Amino acid sequence: MNNACLLTTLVLLSAALISQGQSPPKPANTASQQEAMTQLLDFSRPGPNHALLARLVGTWAFQDKNLPFVKGTIVRKLIYEGRFCVVEITGGKLQIPIAEGQMKLENYQGMEIEGYDNVAHKFVTTSINNHIGSGITKQSGGYDPKTNSFTYDWDSELRPGLTHKNRKVLTVLDESHYTEEYYEEQNGTSPGKKVRELIYSRVPVK
Known part of the structure; x- marks a missing residue:
């Protein structure tokens, strides 16, 4: 045992x-x-890397850099004494796939769990949403203090046999702003082509 x-x-x-x-x-x-x-017990404790994630706790408004209609809010909260963050994402209206081949107009919804694995020495995020995909995405990566950036990599398989490598680069600009750049594998090259850039602004606490 x-x-x-x-x-x-x-x-x-x-x-x-x-x-x-x-x-x-x-x-x-x-x-x-x-x-x-x-x-x-020691490997279970939150530490300096968890504190890096804790800087992003709060409510944020996001906007796609190139697509004005892609926007929404996220709320990031600490759980389990600062060991993990729960991230709830709400976007604009989309046709959401539901049972029996039907579609339904709903707000985009997503949920993520963020943390730092003290044993693997990696930042880890799990992600689900109500739009595309029925799997649970697991992203992992590291942090570069020189650029103040988190880099996450993962594989996606949204249709059987069609896998793609993906990368997300989250760059903290200051206490009230950060960006997320998304890349997808193109012709076997990694990180590939940038397909989206989101800009985040902290919503002041009332």
Whole structure:
């Protein structure tokens, strides 16, 4: 049994015994177990890289640089003591695919979970939306302090057998502005052609 499973088992067993008025058994207090537990907890803590993401917490208005009708708002919130961010995206009206081949006019909606994986040493984002695609996209990448930019890469397969490499570059301009540039693989070249640039402005707190 690995350390994570052992920890979960001990916690559940202790809770059950306490509810019955019994004292939980004390696990073997070995140095290796203590070290493993310390590592599990330390690798779970938010750190400096999580603080980089926390700078983007708040409400933002976004606008496509070239397409005036592509605009909306996002709300980014911290969860789990700053370990992750939840991002909720609302855009303009679109024909949304629903069941039985039908379409429905609705606002674009998206949701993302952002974080930093302390073990993999990577920033990670998962993404879903109500428009195109039924999969859960997982993006991962790094941060360049020189350009103040996060770079995420991922593969997409919106139709069977047709995969594309994608890249997103999020550049923080100042405390109230950032941009996102999107690239798609073209003829086997990466990062490929820039297909979209979004400009974000922080919405002041009222």
